[in-house]
Amino acid sequence: MSGVLFSFEGIDGAGKTTQVALLSQALEERGHRVVCLREPGGTPLGEKIRGLLLDRTEDPPSPVAELLLFAAARAQIVATRIRPELEAGSVVILDRFTDATFAYQGYGRGLPLDQILSLEGIASGIEPRRTWYLDLDSEESNRRRTLRGEAPDRLESEGDTFRDRVRAGYLERARSRPARFHVVDASQSVASIATRILQEALSLL
Ligand SMILES: Nc1ncnc2c1ncn2[C@@H]1O[C@H](COP(=O)(O)OP(=O)(O)OP(=O)(O)O)[C@@H](O)[C@H]1O
Ligand SMILES: [Mg+2]
Incomplete structure (x- = not known):
């Protein structure tokens, strides 16, 4: 595959969507074809699953149902959007991907990590x-x-202890995958974060 896949991760409000937009714009200005996709979603089926996952409801998915719905949305976006775009040579930028499942469903919900890794x-x-x-x-x-x-969605309305566990999951990912998974201090200014990320991205293209 001739394209390149990048992803952004972080808890709610960390600045993912802000940085996806800035990186995408900067790469397009340099002549790259860029496609930005969000998880869960990014396909008609995925957007429906997104609603099932994030809407507040009287019948919320169980932790395992939640894991499998995320996996279904991911399988769809990988098959119908991400792989074809990478084969066509695009830079694909994802607003959340597999690391989010490890952090939210693994560390946040406490589902077995070996099952999450095989999924x-x-x-x-x-x-x-x-x-x-x-x-x-x-x-x-x-x-x-x-x-x-904005009104919080179902996952956003989990409390601080949930978010602290999610953060621990992400930091574990950084320890186990240091070459791919880079930690950025999100309390810095939008511009300084964007500058660092653009430099790294350009060095990989
Ligand atoms: N580095 C930053 N410093 C201060 N404020 C920021 C920074 N980055 C983003 N923000 C602001 O914080 C809010 C959340 O940013 P953004 O929507 O990009 O986060 P997100 O990670 O996509 O959140 P969500 O997971 O809820 O989609 C926005 O109002 C944005 O303008
Ligand atoms: Mg966002």
Whole structure:
């Protein structure tokens, strides 16, 4: 495959969507064809699954159902969007990917990590060339989300201890996959984060 896959990770409000947009714009200005996709979603089926996962409901998915819904959405976006774009030579930038499942369903929900790792192979089978994990504490995450003023979705309305476990999951990923998974201090300014990430991205293209 001639394209390159990048992903952004981090808890709510860490700045993923902000940085995806900036990186995408900077790479397009340099002549790259860039496709940005969000997880879960990015396909008509995936967007429906996104609703099932994130809407507040009286009948929320059990932890295992949640894991499998994320996996189904991922299998769809990998098959119908990510692989074809990479084969066509695009730079594909993902707003969350497999590391989020490890952090949220593994560390956050406490599902067995070996099962999550084997699902990665089934649902995805591809790894980003580089993942930027925007590391933020739950206090600052809450502050930014309050500023944004949107009603929290089902996963966002989990408490601080859940987010702290998710953060520990992401940091474990950084320890076990240091070449791919880079930790960025998300409390820095938007511009300085974007500058560092663009330099790294350009060095990989
Ligand atoms: N480095 C930063 N410093 C201060 N504020 C920031 C920074 N990056 C993003 N923000 C602001 O924080 C809020 C959340 O940013 P953004 O939507 O990019 O986060 P996100 O990780 O995509 O969140 P979510 O997981 O909820 O989609 C926005 O209002 C954004 O403008
Ligand atoms: Mg976002």
